[in-house]
Amino acid sequence: MATNITDLPFSVKLQRLFYLIPPSESMFATLEEVPNYVDGSLAAFQMLIVTELVILWIQCKPLPRVSDFMSSVGAGMASRLTGLVVKRVIDIAAYIYIWENYRLFELPWDSVWTWIFTLLAVDFGYYWLHRCAHEVNFMWAAHQVHHSSEDYNLSTALRQSILQSYSSWIFYMPLALFVPPPIYHVHQQFNLLYQFWIHTETIGWLGPLEYIINTPSAHRVHHGRNRYCIDKNYGGTFIFFDILFGTYEAEKRDHLRDKVVFGLLHPIESRNPFYIQFCHWWYIITTIWNRPGLTNKLKTLVYGPGWEPGTPRLGLLANQPDIHYPQPKYETPVPMWYSVYSIVHFAAVSVVNQIAHENRSTLSQFDIMVSIIFILATLTCLGSLFDKRWYAPYLELLRCFAVSCFLLYKLDLFQGFTFPVLIMFTTSAVIFATIILRHNSAMTKKVE
Ligand SMILES: [Zn+2]
Ligand SMILES: [Zn+2]
Numbered sequence: 016m017a018t019n020i021t022d023l024p025f026s027v028k029l030q031r032l033f034y035l036i037p038p039s040e041s042m043f044a045t046l047e048e049v050p051n052y053v054d055g056s057l058a059a060f061q062m063l064i065v066t067e068l069v070i071l072w073i074q075c076k077p078l079p080r081v082s083d084f085m086s087s088v089g090a091g092m093a094s095r096l097t098g099l100v101v102k103r104v105i106d107i108a109a110y111i112y113i114w115e116n117y118r119l120f121e122l123p124w125d126s127v128w129t130w131i132f133t134l135l136a137v138d139f140g141y142y143w144l145h146r147c148a149h150e151v152n153f154m155w156a157a158h159q160v161h162h163s164s165e166d167y168n169l170s171t172a173l174r175q176s177i178l179q180s181y182s183s184w185i186f187y188m189p190l191a192l193f194v195p196p197p198i199y200h201v202h203q204q205f206n207l208l209y210q211f212w213i214h215t216e217t218i219g220w221l222g223p224l225e226y227i228i229n230t231p232s233a234h235r236v237h238h239g240r241n242r243y244c245i246d247k248n249y250g251g252t253f254i255f256f257d258i259l260f261g262t263y264e265a266e267k268r269d270h271l272r273d274k275v276v277f278g279l280l281h282p283i284e285s286r287n288p289f290y291i292q293f294c295h296w297w298y299i300i301t302t303i304w305n306r307p308g309l310t311n312k313l314k315t316l317v318y319g320p321g322w323e324p325g326t327p328r329l330g331l332l333a334n335q336p337d338i339h340y341p342q343p344k345y346e347t348p349v350p351m352w353y354s355v356y357s358i359v360h361f362a363a364v365s366v367v368n369q370i371a372h373e374n375r376s377t378l379s380q381f382d383i384m385v386s387i388i389f390i391l392a393t394l395t396c397l398g399s400l401f402d403k404r405w406y407a408p409y410l411e412l413l414r415c416f417a418v419s420c421f422l423l424y425k426l427d428l429f430q431g432f433t434f435p436v437l438i439m440f441t442t443s444a445v446i447f448a449t450i451i452l453r454h455n456s457a458m459t460k461k462v463e
Pocket of ligand 2: 161
């Protein structure tokens with residue numbers, strides 16, 4: 016039986032976001048006993064996000080933008096939807112396959128030395144996977160999702176790719192020849208969780224620690240689009256692999272002259288969750304189509320995202336756009352009430368997401384499919400509202416109407432809460448029907 020992480024004290028869940036976990040409490044004989052630490056950390060994520068908000072406000076720094084925040088957390092939700100459908104996601108399934116069929120020998124699962132070795136080995140694998148995710152175009156197509164926010168706060172940590180695990184698993188396969196799957200799965204989760212707290216501007220330079228562990232300052236450089244930040248600081252938990260392999264760069268601390276500007280060299284300028292996840296694939300396909308010669312086409316796929324014929328493997332930075340202060344961010348002028356409306360509906364989708372993950376073993380296939388459709392439809396509709404697409408009110412009307420009909424059909428879905436939720440969605444449908452009617456009347460009047 017998997018250890019139930021929801022029963023653990025909150026302080027313990029919080030410690031685990033910082034890799035503060037005694038080996039004796041995280042060594043398991045079987046994979047089934049390994050808790051889902053990531054799903055069990057949702058409350059700790061929420062608490063730290065609220066804490067960051069308060070600190071940013073006290074520090075008089077810009078607060079996260081609602082539209083960007085929702086895009087980031089939404090990408091995180093989307094990236095974990097596969098876990099609702101399949102028992103084991105590709106990375107752990109591939110690991111088990113290698114372990115069961117090709118292992119050379121077995122390190123003892125209950126040894127502290129195995130635990131420490133795996134901690135370092137997983138981070139070493141992460142360094143190379145992350146470096147390749149930046150230097151190989153088809154892997155960048157997945158990883159660019161994480162870098163596509165122009166803000167940098169804890170929500171950015173959750174902005175994850177749906178597709179990344181389909182190529183990242185291969186970097187950990189050598190470990191499957193001798194490290195038991197449970198201990199690998201523990202460190203794989205902690206390596207990911209550790210990277211949550213480093214996505215913040217509230218914490219400055221951490222002195223000597225900057226040369227040992229990955230820190231907010233080091234990771235700000237990684238997310239920067241200033242020229243000195245490009246292809247730097249790939250570390251997950253530790254930073255010494257970057258120092259060792261020559262990819263380390265310290266943050267320049269003259270904030271007037273060198274302030275890090277976050278995001279992609281070519282910002283994607285969209286809140287659509289599908290576009291955020293898959294836009295770079297479209298770029299790759301069209302570039303391959305347009306470039307002459309099989310060699311150039313292949314290089315487009317496996318060389319760096321900035322490569323062009325006649326340039327080095329990773330392209331030339333001089334060919335990429337430089338930053339100019341003050342660098343504007345993507346933002347469309349939307350009415351204030353859009354933010355309030357979106358926060359309410361985003362809260363609803365977060366609750367559905369959490370319920371689906373916590374009860375995935377007991378929910379029917381139908382309920383899981385409905386949850387997934389609801390989550391993706393909500394993220395798409397809210398994104399199109401913030402992108403000010405002409406069709407956004409029609410989509411939102413359709414979504415709220417469909418949800419209202421579904422709730423009428425399943426009045427016992429949330430027990431006593433179903434009726435208030437039904438009222439919320441019906442009211443939302445009426446609001447958008449009114450907006451559409453008013454807009455159409457105004458257009459007719461204009462024509463007259
Ligand atoms: Zn990266
Ligand atoms: Zn990051």
